[in-house]
Amino acid sequence: MSRYFTQDHEWIEVEGDTGTVGITDYAQGQLGDITYVDLPEAGATVKKGDAPCVVDSVKAASDVYSPVSGTVTGGNEALADAPELVNTDAETGGWLFRVTLSDAGELAGLMDRAAYDAFIKGL
């Protein structure tokens, strides 16, 4: 299992050809109280950089980009009743959606934890 990060503050945890996508703890802290998450449907095809998911905070709606291309296998249903999980557990229980990767090579362009930590330190 490996975890990768994007400059858009998404994370993806990859196991085999399955990726679990969420937003980082840093991102949720900046967005503030999350009130709703618009999740993609299972079966949806996404390309790297598409925005299949929207996170609503009190102040704004924010697109979440898919870090990879593939097919969505499902969204985190717990968020329907408890969108605040994205605030409290952004990088664990507050995951957003799962995707079957169509090109694992896309992961090469993403950051690891150390690189992401350095990236946000520079913001």
Place this chain on the structure above:
Amino acid sequence: MVCHALRSCVLSEPEENFDEEQPVEVMTLPLDAWHRARGGRMVEFAGYWMPVQYEGIIAEHLWTRQNAGLFDVSHMGQLFVSGEGVEAALEAVLPIDLATLKPGAVRYSLLLDDDGGILDDLMVSRWADGFYLVVNGATKWDDIAHLRMGLPDEITLNHLDDRALLALQGPEAFAVLAPLVSGEQALSALSFMRGAWVTLAGAEAWISRSGYTGEDGFEISVPADAAEQVAEAIAAAPQVRPIGLGARDSLRLEAGLPLYGHDLTPENDPISAGLAFGINKRRRSEGGFPGAAHIQQGLSAGTPTMRVGLTLEGRQAAREGALVYAGDVEVGRVCSGGFSPSLNHPIAMAYVAAAHAAPGTALEIDMRGKRLPATVTPMPFVPHRYYRSGAVT
């Protein structure tokens, strides 16, 4: 704008609710260090660094509804208009009836262009020797220029930029402020939309019983160099927490109060905006203010669109700019929208065609191709709790 990349929200903190036009250099306000020391997250707003939130918008919002919240609104323009013939001069630029504005009274008014379009909304108070105006921060420079042009030379227009402006709002506001204030009359003598000069925590302060949350509360003008001591004295009360711009926006939305630049623009007239009360009775018939002909026409014939409240089902909020539909027909546009922390569901304001403006009308809001069901709802969404004289016996 309806949606933003996560990155844009994260990196460039200010977004749709805070996208006022900004000058190149961001200025600081008297309480800048005070906010930062208290953990306020500072963003650019109306050309100033201002706190958007401290502990979180929902917590701050609910705290204000239940206790008392201290807001710094020093970005707003505080103006003083005086001189021989000031009443007639002000009535020539505002649709206000100053003959019925008693000493110490505060009234809502509107700055209109010649077509009746709204240039700003403002508060006017009668002081002993002139009129005190509070205008919006993002529009204050234009307002000053507009007023200066419309006022005769013998009228003096002072920008009181050496004063800070605070607001203490919420059901505990009176109990917090009363022990800190001394003046000619007891604080309890001030009812909604009345003001008085007092001494507050050692500073000379103009306080009015008014605000932008729908709660009882006070707006407090103090010399800039006394702002910190006054803020400290107020915030020392256990019922008080500092509140940022984020909760200020969600509170005013629940209270049905329009926000200039979003719900009110030069494209909107006071009648369709639901602000006809800002055109005082005598002025409606007499006219003699900018845009009077258009306003009188709108008052008698009605307007094609109306600003309405919308209650949404589900949890997804509608955002400014989203289009409103009745079936397949586009009938309006959302001007403000967000999640209501008090009601726990999304609410919005929109301009819709008059035929679809009746309370109870079922409409739909398009958010990125998804139709969100919405119902026209009387405003305020959350009842006002102003302290009106005679209301409490």
